[in-house]
Amino acid sequence: MTLRDLSYLLAVAEFRNFSQAAEHCAISQPTLSTQIKKLEDYLGIDLFLRDKNNIAVTDACREILPIARRILDDVRSIRQIAAHASARHRNQLSLGAFPSLASYVLPEYVFRIKQHYPDLKIQLVEEKTHALIALLLDKKLDAALLALPVEHAALEYRLLFEDPFTLAVSADHPLAGLEEVD
Known part of the structure; x- marks a missing residue:
């Protein structure tokens, strides 16, 4: 039996x-x-009494x-709830970033996103990397800007840009003469 x-x-x-119902x-x-x-075969009963010109309900x-009406009404309600939740979800973006990056890139990213999606509600979260990963895994964030490597099988990442770090030390520091620092 199906809906x-x-x-x-x-x-x-x-x-x-039957003709009008089919139409x-x-x-x-x-x-x-x-x-x-x-x-009727599935239920093992006749649902309608049929004669040449009349159809009667058994x-x-x-x-x-009434049960069938309730079931179909409930299914309509479920679909409405899902459509409402889906529309609400489509109009929101929760985006996280770690503190040293957030203040530099989020203003520009939010500006660009809002140019393309002016009605989008953006929730920004500034947290440490491990906290952002936990929020992503708990589906409390849609996306996060993180420093690589991000090693977790449940997460996918895309490289957005590379930002080299520079170490500053005094001239007499033991690391001062090195070209690269691990």
Whole structure:
């Protein structure tokens, strides 16, 4: 038994006519008749009494109809909730960055994002790398700007830019004469 079967059942019960019910359901009349017959076979009962010009609802069908309506109403409610949640989610972005990077790149990134998506609500989170990773794994952040390497199988990353670091030491420091520092 499927949701479609229940919608066909309700249509036939409402119109008391297979042709009109089929038109309402946007299917052919033979297809509707076949599906109702399959539903009756599945349930092991007649849902409708048919004669040449009349279709009547059986007592068992009369008991089933309110349940079928509730099921389809509940499914509609679930779809509405999901659509609302999806629309709400599409209009939000939570973005994290570690503190030494956040103040330098987030103003420019937010400006560019808002140029393309002016209605987007952006939530910014400034945290240490390990905290940002935890928020990503808990799905409390959509994305984060992190320093590489990020070693976690559940996360994907893309290199955005490279920013070389420079070490400053006094001229007499033991590291002062080295070209590179590990």
